[in-house]
Amino acid sequence: MEEALEKIPFDPPDLALVDIGLPGMSGIEGIKILKEKFPPMLLLMNTIFDDDERIFDALCAGASGYLLKKTPPAELLERVNEAILGGAPMSPEVARRTLSLFREIRPPERVDYDLTPHDLRLLTLVAEGHSYKTAGISLGVSPKTVSFHLQKIYEKLKVHSKSEAVSKVLRHRLIR
Numbered sequence: 001m002e003e004a005l006e007k008i009p010f011d012p013p014d015l016a017l018v019d020i021g022l023p024g025m026s027g028i029e030g031i032k033i034l035k036e037k038f039p040p041m042l043l044l045m046n047t048i049f050d051d052d053e054r055i056f057d058a059l060c061a062g063a064s065g066y067l068l069k070k071t072p073p074a075e076l077l078e079r080v081n082e083a084i085l086g087g088a089p090m091s092p093e094v095a096r097r098t099l100s101l102f103r104e105i106r107p108p109e110r111v112d113y114d115l116t117p118h119d120l121r122l123l124t125l126v127a128e129g130h131s132y133k134t135a136g137i138s139l140g141v142s143p144k145t146v147s148f149h150l151q152k153i154y155e156k157l158k159v160h161s162k163s164e165a166v167s168k169v170l171r172h173r174l175i176r
Helices: 002-010 027-037 052-061 073-084 092-104 117-127 132-139 143-157 162-171
Strands: 015-018 042-047 065-068
Touching: 002 027, 015 027, 015 073, 027 042, 027 052, 042 073, 052 065, 052 092, 065 073, 065 092, 117 132, 117 143, 117 162, 132 143, 143 162
Parallel strands: 015 042, 042 065
Antiparallel strands: none
């Protein structure tokens, strides 16, 4: 993983297969770093580990899918294409365990992510298609202030872009 992290900045791939049990840094830790540095990169976990904790940790770290190494090569290629087309491929055993985990861990009825009314106004403007400049005019602040404030909102939402932020607040019905 350390070697990949050194070389990737010079030619980042669109997709990477990552194992968990690597010498040195684990694949899960590597995924966290790669997701921070290259948010659009698709990262598929490809490993022998199928326990709840590693599945959960890998998905929370930013894995776009979780495939077991026993996946036949032809199916692995299909799963890679599935990820490229926007899917989240999982080996059947992993999908079953993941569903089981989600049944056990019920999210709260409503999550507000500690967003202030000002945060929600700004997110509404962004969702309506405003640029930093027009959002700033509407809020009476500079585009630089809008950018700074959006970065703080991304931290609260644990996202990396405007589209992810808007998607998340719409999905949780925090804005209309």
